Every structure is written in structure tokens, then in C-alpha cells.
Amino acid sequence: MNFKLLISVLLAAFIGVAGCGDDSSNGGSGGTAGSGGTAGSGGTAGSGGTGGMAWVPIEDCTAIAMPTTYSIEDAPPTAMDDCTDTVSATGTNDAAVINSAVELASSGDVICLSPGTYDMEASVTVSSVANLTIKGIGTSPADVKLDYKSRGDRGFDVTTDGFTIENMWIVNTAGNGVEVQADGSVFRKLYVTWDAGSVEANGAYAAYPTHCTNTTVEYVEVTGASDAGLYIGQCEGGMIRNNKVYANQAGLEVENSKDVEVYGNDIFNNVGGLLPLQEPNLDRLKNENVLMHDNLVYCNNHPSFAKPGSTVSNIPPGTGMMAFSGDGIELRDNILDSNDSVGALVVSNVLLCQITGDKDCSGQPGYVPYPQNIYIHDNTYINNGTNPQGTFALIATVVDAWADGVSTVVWDGYKEAGTTDPKICLGQAERDSYTDLTSDQCQDITAGDINALGDCFAANNTQDPAGRDCAGTAVVLP
């Protein structure tokens, strides 16, 4: 599905071998030899999720053109014959018109927005009617443009169950694009952008289901979010699929949620691509039972543009996937290509605090700052870690084994006290290019003492995957 566009773009941008640090790639169309000879196409096609199309390794991330309008090609058509109310743009204060329609709606209603540009002077608030649908009735999401011009806060602020939002373009929100805290919501075929590009002043999240249950996000294209493009947080039950996420700070983030499946997404040119996170001090303690498979995660090398000091500003540019703490996270059958710092990073909140100098790092009672039961296997890795950025650049100066590039998979090695086996389980390709940064010898280093930390990495890092061939537990979704 996403491959069609990608291949046409890559073929159009074809240039000679770029002499990457990792020696095996070269492009002939169809040639897919990833490092270590993992037949890229075979690996992904086998899972069935990518339609068996071959992946063409990236020659040059900078040659990938960013889309200029909604570009997901296989999004399903939007029905236009079930409108209970139809609204048209006047070009001035259209949020009032939409909010009125919402207030008059009954459960099950479908409010349709005719093509045009809507002047959105305030949020659309849905707080009194359940099972509401608001959708554009243009042939493309780009036909129904809701321009907030930094007014209001969130674009959509929804707290009622069964909400569906579909087929429209949401641009220039001051805060989050679409925020929903409810059960059973559907975000479908949206285009969420900011005219300023990727800048700190943009809204934090484009799609923001939080404190939710049974949420679906599909065929959504988002770019420019200063925190995460697609996000699902503190939710139970989620399906995030077939979306396109680029030029955001964090691309696609699953935070402190449970029973979430993430697949078929196209994630590129973000600072960090695919991020299952277990953060402290939130209502839900754990990120658990999260499966991320058959995603394309490439060229996530965007310079950081988050607010300095924010959590997401700590993501090293060039991070493909990052499992941050969490318990029961499976990452399989993804393609990771040309993420300059690392393919897959497994890291604890303990190390983050040491790096940021935060001395109070325990989180609330019951919070576990370590990753456990992380199963990473059958992914395809091409040219990752060839040009480490940010924190990774620093660490690369003390890890001799990274002279020719950062290992594909990096774990910080920290274990919870009293745990001998945190079950960080890796597949063959993962174990073939692997680093444990500390052999769990560095937890006592004072937070903020970067020099001591670096010395400890230098002395204790290992590429020996002993123990990493444990039998991982596949995530089973309800």
C-alpha cells in the first residue's frame, strides 16, 4: 500500500551508491540486500502485511520529497449520503457554525462539512452528544480545510463516546489538532499540518486520543507536530494503522497504554520514528501489551524542534524505534532504513535521568522505570546508525565497537534490582548487531555526571548477545 508511492519516489530520485558506512546496500531497483543479507523483501512479504512489495533501500534521505498535500493513496472513500446536517464555510467565524450544529445534534447524527475553507476562531467542543460523526464531504481531505490560525486551543476537543472524525484538513491549531478522551473513537483520513513547517510553536500533537478505550486511528497523515504526530496515551485498546507520519518531533508514540496494535504505518523524517513509551507520573502506570509490526520506519533524522527541556526533546535525532521502559512490547516485521543514530533503542528511565541530571527519577509508587519483556525480532535493518546524532554522537566516542557505525540494536543494560532476566529478547538480525551499553554496571553513577557515565560505558559496553536469545513472548491482543 504505502510501497507504491515510495517506490515511485525512490526510483525518481535514484542516484548512485552513496558510500554509506554500512557496506552492503546498493540500489539496483529491486535489489534489497540489507546488511547481513537479510532478504528485505522476503522478510516483510512473509508477514503478509505489506502486500509482498519489495522494499528498495534508501539511497539518500534528503532526496525524498515531502508530500505537499494529502497523499495516502489507498484510503477508503468517504460516504456522503448519510448526512443528518450539512454545514458550509462562510470564511468568517465558522467554528461558531460547527459548534451550533454539534449542540443541536442527537446521538448517531452525522454532521457533514461541505468543501471549502473554514475560518476556525475557536475549538470545536463535543461534550454533550455521543456517537457523533463530523466529516468532510470532499473527494480528498484537503478539500475541507479547517484553518485555526493559532486560535482557540485544541482544534477538536471531544469527551463523548463513539466520536468519528473523518476526511478533513486541520491546519494551524494552537494546541493539539484533535483531542479525544472517550471510548470508541475513530480518527480516519485526516490531514493535520501547520503552515510554519516543523517548528516549536506548533501544536504538540496532531492526533491525540488520551484516557481512551477502543480507539482507531487510520489513514491519517500528519506533519509538523512539535511533540508527536500520532499519539495514543493512557488508553486501553487501540488500532493505529495505515497512517503517514513525517517531519514531526516524535513520529508515532504509544504511551502508557494497553492492548494497542500499530501496523502498516509510513514513518519518516521525524526526529524519532516509532516510540512505545512508559512515562512516570501519569495516571496509568504501564505501557503494556503493545504490538508494532509491518511499519516502514526510515530516515528519521530530523533535527530536534521540540521545546528544550521537554521529554520529547531527549529523543536523539536518527532514532528509528525506541522502547522506553514498558512491559510486554513486541516490535517485529518492521523495516528500519537509514535512521542515522540507531535502528532500535531499548532504554530505561534510569539512564534518561542520569543523562538529564534529574535526581528524582523514581516516578510514583508502582512505576517501573525499566524495560521488561521487550521482544524485537524479524525486522529488516538497512543502513542505520551510520551517522549518530545528539546523545548518540557522544556515546559513539566512547564505544569502540561503533567505529563503523552504531549497532543496529542498543540496550542500556539496566536491570531492576532483584531481576536477573528482564527478558529483552532479540531475533537473529538484532543479535548480530547489538550493544549492551553498561552490562548493568553504571546505575550508581550520579545523575548528571556525564563524564563518569561515558567512562562507565567505555569500560562495560559489550556486543555479546548472550541472553538475548531468550524466547520472547509474542503480544496477544484481545
Place this chain on the structure above:
Amino acid sequence: MKRTLSLSFSSLLVLAAVGCGSSSSGAGGTAGAGGTAGAGGTAGAGGAAGAGGTAGAGGTAGAGGAGGTAGAGGMGGTGGTGLEPKDLLSEWGLFDDIRNQVPAAGVIPFDVTSPLFTDYALKHRFVTLRGPGQIEYSQNERWQSPVGTIYVKTFAYPPKDLSVPMPDTREQLIETRLLVHTEDGWKVWVYVYDDDMTDAALTLGGLTVSVSWTDADGMTSSVPNYGVPSNGACRKCHGTTPDTRTLGPSTGMLNRDNDYGEGPVNQIDHLASLGLLNNAPPPEDADNPRTTFFDPIVHDESCAPGDWRCVHDAARSWFSSNCSHCHAPDGEVSEKNLFLDWESMDPDTGNTTNWGVCKIPTSAGNGTTCTQTYDVFPGDPDRSLMVCRIESVTAGEMMAPLGRSTVHVQGAKVIRDWIAGMDTSDPRFPPCAL
């Protein structure tokens, strides 16, 4: 099927001839104390009543009777008539004179100790009961008002231009918001005034208006983007259906004087004398003190130098009115653990971390201007994120996040004084370390 407002509501509107001072009524609605109110013009006579509705006409009894309000027999039925939304404010029968905001009988004006800041708007507040039951008095909890209660709040600005000869000295009326307790819970209805301000139309989706006023000296002030809230916006603070609730009415807010025509009297005593309160308190004295909030600006200015406890009372009042609907243990964002409600800010028992002292916010909004690390940095307001957000008008960064488009400069000063006066040698107010 296209919906229009009148189509939706026409089947619900009670087409009673609603006269002043009474709700739609059943036939022959009779009287409160003092006389046959029916004769006095309870609209009920001849009016098409809703099912079971008898005259809420307690109000008319007031005209004849001493202090009469809803006396026995005067209570309107809760069968649902009278409380449905209406297209025009006048249809509610709340005012004898809308333009001059003269309430109808039975509609009781009141004022608050610590007003919510709304772009410097002037506010006229009223309450009326159109059902059986009484408001539940409580020393410390928000007052619970029964089905049939209507709270009325008009937002206005000074006269348009006092610098011209023979100026119109009447206020500019912008909107009147109603909180109506129906059988289905509290409902919000917002009415926006027309050009001559003699009536106002139901407005569901909100509105942005530009307001200005010129004083006698010719100085003009303005609020270019005053935001009349949509119903959804009302619920951001007042709570989502079906949990919508009032925020203001409480002892702390109402324990002050007001003049009902015979000199200042305590409002709570007055409401009690009208029979509106259940568990009405005894008159206040040393043995029966009542929780009282302060006017934060006036109080802060009155504090003696160095009396931080006094300044804390002012800040506590400002926080209560402007922040505590969300920032409280039972508020919308309780998980943030920033508690600015009256109870949590008790100077002796309050947890200062919950006030924001040396607290790193879990979410700091989305602006680029406010980069402070801690919510409250004792002794240093400029290093306090809270001050920055209070002084911001950037959507996504400003606090409160809605309900204003300008900065409450005087309120921000109270919070600045509060932070500046914190004693950093007190272990509860340490200089924040990183």
C-alpha cells in the same frame, strides 16, 4: 434533514403567555403569601400549561406580600415546563427591564466576594427558584441547588462613550448566561444581545465580539476579541453532560453584603430570610464563623508590608475563582496534582507541592514563551511558570485556557506578590534546586 433552531425547539417551547415574574403556569396558579397572585397577572391564567405545571408564580406574590416569594402553593411544577430552552431571553421572564437589568420579582440579585476574571467585564448575577426545594447551604462545599433553579449572569461593559454631550449612560450589554437545573441535569444557555440591547438571542456556537468604551475624559479601552462561549466551552469548566454543575455559589463566595433596597444586608442572611436555603446558618458571629473569600485585589493592597499570610489569602481567593474548577482534587485535571482550590490552599495544612512550589509540570502547555522549569519558584515570580502562563494570551499556553482574551494584570500582581513574599528559609518554600 437539515436542522434549524426553531425546528428543534418548536415542539418543546411552551407557548404560555409568559408574563413578568412568573414561569409558565398551570391554570389558576395561585398565590404565594399576600394574595391571590393569580389575579396579579400570573401568566397562568389562560396560558397553555405544560403537563402538570402549576404556577411557579411565587414571584408575583412578592408584589403584594411582604417579602413574599414562592410560598406554599406557588411552586411551579417540575413537570418540565418553564425550563426548556427559549429562543429569546425575554421569554424566560427573568427581567422587568432587560435593558437596565431590573430583575423580575422572585429573581434575586447577588454578588460575589472574589469574581472570576472575564476580560474586565462587569457582571450582574441573579438566582431564582422555579421549582420546589431549596438550595442546600454548606459551610465549605459548593451549594447544591434544586431542580428549577436558574442562575443568571449578565456580562456587560461600561457605557459606549461618555465623552460626548448627553451620553447614553447605560452599560453595554454583551451576553447573559443561564445555568438551568432541569430534570435532566444542569443546562447551559447563552444569550447574545442585539444592537439595542433590549433582548438577547440564544446562541449555541459561541461568538467573538469586539468591545470598546470611552470614558468621560475621552480615554478609550477595548477588548478586541471578547469570546462569548459556545455551550461546549461552557462545559469545559462547568462539566460535561450529565455532570454539568454550578461553580460559584458557595458560602465563601456569597458571604458578603448587598443592598436590596433597605441598606446593606448579608446576602446569606437575606437568602435565608427568603426561605431559599435549607440548613440555613445562624447569623454569623464569633461562634458561627463562615468561610469567606476575599476580593483578591482589594485584599492584597490592604496587606501590611511583610504580612505574607494576608497576601496568601488574596492569592487563595484569586486561585479559587479563576483556577479551582479544573485545578482541584475533584477537578478536570486532578491528575496533574496542582490543587488551587480553597481547601487545598489552607495555609496551615496545605501541601505546598500541590500549590506548585518547586513542581515540574507534567504538561506545560504549548507556547514557546514560557520556558520556566517550575510552576512556582519561591521568591521569584519571573522564574515561575505559573506567572508566565497567567500573563500569556497565547492559545495553548495561557492559563486559564479559556474564558479570557486579555491578561488580568491586577490578578497577576497578586500572584506575583504571593510568590515574591514566600519565605525561602521556610522548608516549605525552598529555592528550587536542579
